[in-house]
Amino acid sequence: MKKLIVANFKMNQNLNEAKQYFTKFVANFKGERANVIFCPPFVSLSLANYFLQGTPIKLGAQNVNEEEAGAYTGEISANMLKSVGAEYVIIGHSERRNKFKESDKLINKKIKTSLKNGLKCILCVGESAIDKNSGKTSEIIRKQLEEDLKGLYENELESVIIAYEPIWAIGTGNNASVKDVEMVAKIIRKVIYENFSEKASRDIQLLYGGSLNEKNYQALLGSNGIDGGLFGGVSLKVDSFLNIANSVR
Ligand code: 13P
Numbered sequence: 001m002k003k004l005i006v007a008n009f010k011m012n013q014n015l016n017e018a019k020q021y022f023t024k025f026v027a028n029f030k031g032e033r034a035n036v037i038f039c040p041p042f043v044s045l046s047l048a049n050y051f052l053q054g055t056p057i058k059l060g061a062q063n064v065n066e067e068e069a070g071a072y073t074g075e076i077s078a079n080m081l082k083s084v085g086a087e088y089v090i091i092g093h094s095e096r097r098n099k100f101k102e103s104d105k106l107i108n109k110k111i112k113t114s115l116k117n118g119l120k121c122i123l124c125v126g127e128s129a130i131d132k133n134s135g136k137t138s139e140i141i142r143k144q145l146e147e148d149l150k151g152l153y154e155n156e157l158e159s160v161i162i163a164y165e166p167i168w169a170i171g172t173g174n175n176a177s178v179k180d181v182e183m184v185a186k187i188i189r190k191v192i193y194e195n196f197s198e199k200a201s202r203d204i205q206l207l208y209g210g211s212l213n214e215k216n217y218q219a220l221l222g223s224n225g226i227d228g229g230l231f232g233g234v235s236l237k238v239d240s241f242l243n244i245a246n247s248v249r
Contacts, residue, residue: 003221003248004161004205004228005034006122007235008062008090011041018044022051024238031056034228034245037088037122042076049085060088060122063096066109068117078117089114090230092148093124094167104147111148111160120159122230123148124209125188129168138187145191154196161205162188163230169210171232178223181208185225214240218249 013021018040029036039060040048049059065075081089091114092107111121125144127137141164149160164184169176176184185206193201208220209230221229235241 001227003034004037004207005245005248006037006060006088006090006163006207006209006228006230007039007241008093008209008230008232009038009040009044009236010062010095010232012236013040013044015044015047018047019051021238022048025242026051026055026057028242028246029055029057030246032246033248036245039088039090039122045081045084045086053085058088059086060090060120061086062090062093064089064091064110064114064119066106066113068113078114078119081119082117086119088120088122088161090122090124090163092144094126094165094170098167104144107148108150111152115152115156115159120161122161122163122207124163124165124230126165126167126170126210132166132168137184141184141187142191145188146195149195154200157192157196157200157204161207163207163209164188165209165230171211173211175211175213175216175220176208178219181220181223181226185223189225214243217244218247221248 037058037060038048039062052059061081064078064081065072069077091110096102114121125141127140131140166176188206189201192204205227206225207228207230208226212229212231213234217229
């Protein structure tokens with residue numbers, strides 16, 4: 001099966017930079033080894049959609065509001081994202097949980113609104129360094145998953161991808177080990193098994209994210225139970241990301 005490679009550009013790249021990036025990526029992506037999803041900032045979604053149309057590359061957003069529409073100045077709805085060609089949305093990224101104080105309850109609402117509007121969700125979970133050092137990884141991951149996915153029907157889970165992104169590994173150059181990733185992949189599948197079904201726990205796609213780079217991605221994405229990766233910093237370098245997307249095993 002092809003690996004799933006997701007790029008989260010975070011708050012980087014203006015429209016001109018996006019134009020240059022997508023022109024080069026689309027011209028050089030071979031598409032033999034990976035399925036790719038780009039999550040650029042909101043303002044570049046339309047432009048990215050223009051470049052990605054007619055290619056197998058998919059588009060996603062980095063955030064969505066939990067309400068359908070209304071007086072929410074500065075916010076973006078799931079319906080708007082669909083209308084500019086986004087098929088996916090990242091929800092529950094640790095930067096949103098920590099810097100924007102998003103709770104599991106809010107994340108649960110965002111997932112439900114997104115699914116209702118036909119957007120697939122990339123749900124991020126992960127523990128802090130303090131949690132890890134005090135042996136609480138399993139407990140934290142379980143709590144996040146159970147609260148974030150509360151009330152979902154099993155068939156809705158087919159539109160959810162889960163990314164394990166340990167907070168201590170994001171943007172630090174300090175990636176998790178294959179052993180860490182395999183242990184957490186097992187925990188995630190166990191929680192899905194207990195809350196949904198054996199089939200759901202087998203079928204759900206799991207990603208690893210956190211300081212992935214050209215040197216470590218093959219080993220980390222080769223971890224047992226992992227279907228792909230969520231890339232931050234390195235995805236902004238078009239040559240590096242092309243190399244990853246064209247060479248992943
Ligand atoms: P880095 O790859 O820059 O560590 O970021 C990972 C991430 O947060 C992707 O969502």
